[in-house]
Amino acid sequence: MDKIRWGVLGAAKIAREKVIPAMQGKEGFEITAIASRSFDKSKTTAENLGIAKYYGSYEELIQDPDIDAIYNPLPNDLHVSYSLQCIQAGKHVLCEKPLALHADEVQTLIHARDKHGVKAGEAFMVASNPQWKKAKSIVQSGELGTLRAVQGFFSYYNRQRDNIRNIAENGGGGVWDIGCYPVFTSRYVLGEEPTRLAALLDVDPEFGTDRVGSVIMQYPSVQMTFTISTQLVPYQRMFFYGEKKALEVRIPFNAPIDQANELHLHHGDIVGHKVEIIQLPVSDQYTEQAVEFSRAIQQDLPVPVSLESAYQNTRILEAIFQAAKEERWINLT
Structure with missing residues (x-):
């Protein structure tokens, strides 16, 4: 073809x-x-x-x-x-x-x-983004030392009544719209599946959608926490903390197409803090996604994000709602 x-x-x-x-x-x-x-x-x-x-x-x-x-x-x-x-x-x-x-x-x-x-x-276009491929390589190389913790934050402000993100029956709310990203990227970088989780969700009384959510996920090797919101100042970060260094993904999800993406390697010390900046070539993650998916069709290769991965991500997102509703840890294994 x-x-x-x-x-x-x-x-x-x-x-x-x-x-x-x-x-x-x-x-x-x-x-x-x-x-x-x-x-x-x-x-x-x-x-x-x-x-x-x-x-x-x-x-x-x-x-x-x-x-x-x-x-x-x-x-x-x-x-x-x-x-x-x-x-x-x-x-x-x-x-x-x-x-x-x-x-x-x-x-x-x-x-x-x-x-x-x-x-x-x-x-999940992030799986085709060079900055996430580099982040995964750094974490799995052991450069950070033994990894113990992962943190994420993703928020924007949207109070538009007719916006699809604020309509519960269409699958609106923060968990479905943006909570899926820290879940997916942590799974992608770690190469593991979480074993259990707990969650808090604040629901908008007018829309009936979750507007602020905080989640704790236990992976086999690390603890992971993240917060998402549809009604806070726009902000996003992902951090991977090792015993020697920490990796910061500066614009993890809405990566710009007109400037280089940056990863920051933090070398420790609160005073005199040293940060190594890794710049990735300017790219468009949506283009990269299309290139990889089209190539998968042409050459009969695996697609960037499989349905099997989607199944796991969906299980986890469903468990977040269950954990918040029942106010308890949910086992995922």
Whole structure:
């Protein structure tokens, strides 16, 4: 297959502003079609972004024989149903995170993927980002010394009533939207799965969605804590603490595309603190994700983030809600 022909389900903001521009004008793949439930919106989006074909329904795009792979950035509660339709139509599918709101639904996708022989994965673009590959390499090399703790923080402020992130029935709230990132990146870097967790969630009385959450996760080798919020000052960091050094990922999730990403290695000492700055080449993590996923199709390689990984991440996110509701530790093994 010389060039992967991609279709996009929906005109979500992340697709219009980040993913589609990052995938255009590249070798090996192209965006050839987009679909929306509104034909006019689909047409306007296609014209604005220079996409040749547009449809007034998702089903038309899914059945288009000229589409090889589909990117699914629909609302969280529609991820599984439409990804399943893509797979059943013989299309490769890259679905936005969180892939599912229930882990057993991911198993349904795994069975369908295996039956139809397509590539399917979760769109955690951070797994394709050079800064996270470097972070993983540093941690697993032992340069930090024995790792004992991991910390994360991810927040933004959004009080818009009609925003999909604030609509509970669509899978809104902080855990699903951004809590998935510290969970995934800690699993990715450590190469381990957590064994148990505890959590606190503060729920917005108007929206019914979690607006602040704090989680403790026990991994076989380390303790991990993180806080997320949809109603705090925008901020994000990830730290990995070893006996000798600490690694700080400065902009871990919304990495810029117009400047070098930086990792900071802290060498200890409160006074006279030494920080080694590691700069990574300027890159677009959405482009890197598309390159790796398209290559997986062309060369029959593993996708960047498998459905099996998505299953584990979903189990953990579900357990966070259970732990907060029942006010107890939840075993994950």
